[in-house]
Amino acid sequence: MTNFTRRGAMGLIGGAAALPILGRPAFANTKLTVGALPFTSHSASFVALERGYFAEEGLDIEFKFFQAAQPMAVAIASGDADFAVTAISGGLISLAEKGAAKVIGGALSEEKGIDGQKILASDAAFKAGLTSPAALDGKRFGVTQAGSSFHYMGSKIAAAEGANVEFIPLQKVGAVIGALKSGQIDAWSIVPHIAKPLAGSGAVHIIGDVADYLPDYQVTTVFTSAKNAANERAKTEAFLRAFSKGAADFNTALVDKTAGDDAAEDMVKLIHKYVYKDREYEKAKPSIVNGAMRLNEGAALNMGSVNDQLSWFKSEGLVKDSITTEMLVDPSYVKTI
Numbered sequence: 001m002t003n004f005t006r007r008g009a010m011g012l013i014g015g016a017a018a019l020p021i022l023g024r025p026a027f028a029n030t031k032l033t034v035g036a037l038p039f040t041s042h043s044a045s046f047v048a049l050e051r052g053y054f055a056e057e058g059l060d061i062e063f064k065f066f067q068a069a070q071p072m073a074v075a076i077a078s079g080d081a082d083f084a085v086t087a088i089s090g091g092l093i094s095l096a097e098k099g100a101a102k103v104i105g106g107a108l109s110e111e112k113g114i115d116g117q118k119i120l121a122s123d124a125a126f127k128a129g130l131t132s133p134a135a136l137d138g139k140r141f142g143v144t145q146a147g148s149s150f151h152y153m154g155s156k157i158a159a160a161e162g163a164n165v166e167f168i169p170l171q172k173v174g175a176v177i178g179a180l181k182s183g184q185i186d187a188w189s190i191v192p193h194i195a196k197p198l199a200g201s202g203a204v205h206i207i208g209d210v211a212d213y214l215p216d217y218q219v220t221t222v223f224t225s226a227k228n229a230a231n232e233r234a235k236t237e238a239f240l241r242a243f244s245k246g247a248a249d250f251n252t253a254l255v256d257k258t259a260g261d262d263a264a265e266d267m268v269k270l271i272h273k274y275v276y277k278d279r280e281y282e283k284a285k286p287s288i289v290n291g292a293m294r295l296n297e298g299a300a301l302n303m304g305s306v307n308d309q310l311s312w313f314k315s316e317g318l319v320k321d322s323i324t325t326e327m328l329v330d331p332s333y334v335k336t337i
Helices: 040-050 069-078 090-097 123-127 149-161 173-182 192-201 226-231 233-255 261-272 281-290 303-315
Strands: 030-036 059-065 083-086 101-109 118-122 140-143 166-169 187-190 204-209 218-225
Touching: 030 040, 030 069, 030 233, 040 059, 040 083, 040 101, 040 218, 040 233, 040 261, 059 233, 069 083, 069 090, 069 101, 069 218, 090 101, 090 303, 101 226, 101 233, 118 123, 118 173, 118 192, 123 204, 140 149, 140 173, 149 166, 149 187, 149 303, 173 187, 173 192, 192 204, 192 281, 218 226, 218 233, 218 303, 226 233, 233 261, 261 281
Parallel strands: 030 059, 030 083, 140 166, 140 187
Antiparallel strands: 083 218, 101 218, 118 187, 118 204
């Protein structure tokens, strides 16, 4: 089992906390495209837009939505997106090695005591005995692509259980869901706002928690092009400041629940504009609330988790052995605490 701790050798590096407050540049409606998934876990960006935090920094934000992490990394490298939030993938690491992308902060983390990502089994596999991760041996585990966060999670879970697992790449989250519900794959892991409704349908069963295998897992990161990180510092800092305010509002309303019922209701309504927007609000609300995992305060980044992920990608031959953490992460935007 991989064990990450929040202090000591593993450490955290915090983003916006290290950014200067005084002397902010005044941008004149600088247009930026932000890559995102329509998930509750991407709410920091949604909140920052809806509550005017980006506008306060002079940033005019447009979202570009994706179905998987790796295409988002390609969009950053090509200039089709300026900033993005998603998991570390083999594609992102390879682009960083080529000098095309940089991680500049953290977004979503597993945290003890906060309901996090779930390990799922199809109904057919569950009835055949896959009632816990200990029974994963010989099973088919769904992923979007080889080298995705799903591949990383599944591999680490299987290794902890001594299981041999076949990974089935299905390209998009929607395709993985369909394959799991139809029994074409046996298992998967995903954020709770997707996992719990699937389990409630009866076609899928929750058989474990990712946090039991990857405590303090840095699920998603904030990243940008290496060009932005190096040459557009003021703009990048402005983005992180606004993003961090959105994350703080989200945590207060839905994770720590210290802002009161009205604030929580307002937050869910805001998120519903982007997540499950094809559902009626009352039907979407429970799923959004169930997806309220911790968003990193100040865009903090768990470097222990990042290093573990990078080591795993290397061990699997998915990225070059020569790539270093310094190639992947730009530490100038963050502070070790």
